[in-house]
Every structure is written in C-alpha cells, then in structure tokens.
Amino acid sequence: MRIFVLSFVFALIGQGAYSQTKPVDSVAIESVKTNKLIVYGSDTCHYCIDTKSFLKEKNMVFTYYDVDVNLEKQNEMIVKLQKAGISLDAISLPIVDLNGKLIMNNVADFDGFLKKLIEKTK
Incomplete structure (x- = not known):
C-alpha cells in the first residue's frame, strides 16, 4: 500500500513537471514562427x-x-x-x-x- 501511495505521489509530481514545460515549448514554437x-x-x-x-x-x-x-x-x-x-x-x-x-x-x-x-x- 505504501508503494502504491508513493508511486501515486510521484506520478502527480511528474504530471506537474510535465505541464510546466508546455510554456517553454510554446516559446520555442514562437521563435520558429518568427x-x-x-x-x-x-x-x-x-x-x-x-x-x-x-x-x-x-x-x-x-x-x-x-x-x-x-x-x-x-x-x-x-x-x-x-x-x-x-x-x-x-x-x-x-x-x-x-x-x-x-x-x-x-x-x-x-x-x-x-x-x-x-x-x-x-
């Protein structure tokens, strides 16, 4: 059970980190568009x-x-x-x-x- 909870927490942290990279990707796309x-x-x-x-x-x-x-x-x-x-x-x-x-x-x-x-x- 403890492993399940820890893996769930790490999954949530990983999702948060992933969503924070989207603005960086959009900046890269904007530089290509320019x-x-x-x-x-x-x-x-x-x-x-x-x-x-x-x-x-x-x-x-x-x-x-x-x-x-x-x-x-x-x-x-x-x-x-x-x-x-x-x-x-x-x-x-x-x-x-x-x-x-x-x-x-x-x-x-x-x-x-x-x-x-x-x-x-x-």
Whole structure:
C-alpha cells in the first residue's frame, strides 16, 4: 500500500513537471514562427549566392538551405511547390518561402525578384 501511495505521489509530481514545460515549448514554437523567410537554393547557383548577399545586406533574418546537399530540405521544397501548384519543370532557384507563400526567381528579371522579396516582407 505504501508503494502504491508513493508511486501515486510521484506520478502527480511528474504530471506537474510535465505541464510546466508546455510554456517553454510554446516559446520555442514562437521563435520558429518568427523566422518567416526560408531560402531554398544551391551554393553553385549565382542567383542564390546573390540573393543571400542581398538579404544579408538588407539585415533580413532568413534561413538558407542548400538543396544540393540537404536532400531532406530538397524534398520539403518539392512538396511545397507541389502544394502551391507550381510545376517542377519550371522551377528556378532560389525559391523563397515567405510566410508560406513561395516566390521563385525569375531569371529574366532578377532585380524584380529581389524587389519583390523586400515588398513582401514589409
């Protein structure tokens, strides 16, 4: 009986400790949400390198994934493109995920692509 009571008490203490970790988890989730700009690119792509430089120059916080070496992020990018209805035949790196909206490089107007990034983040 004594063991039963002690295990019950420890179970209650454990539940209390678990419930106290939820605010910490929500803080971690909020910090992930604040990073709104994800750039999928390649370190061998001059447009990708120029985009990273441009964003750093503008002091914009972003996450960069090299899809040539990070296959998990490459798959993530492909799934996002498919969900957005963008044909995989027409993709042009870099692809920027801005709050769930995809912006793809337009090779014919790269400066316009960079301006669109700035406009969409305001």
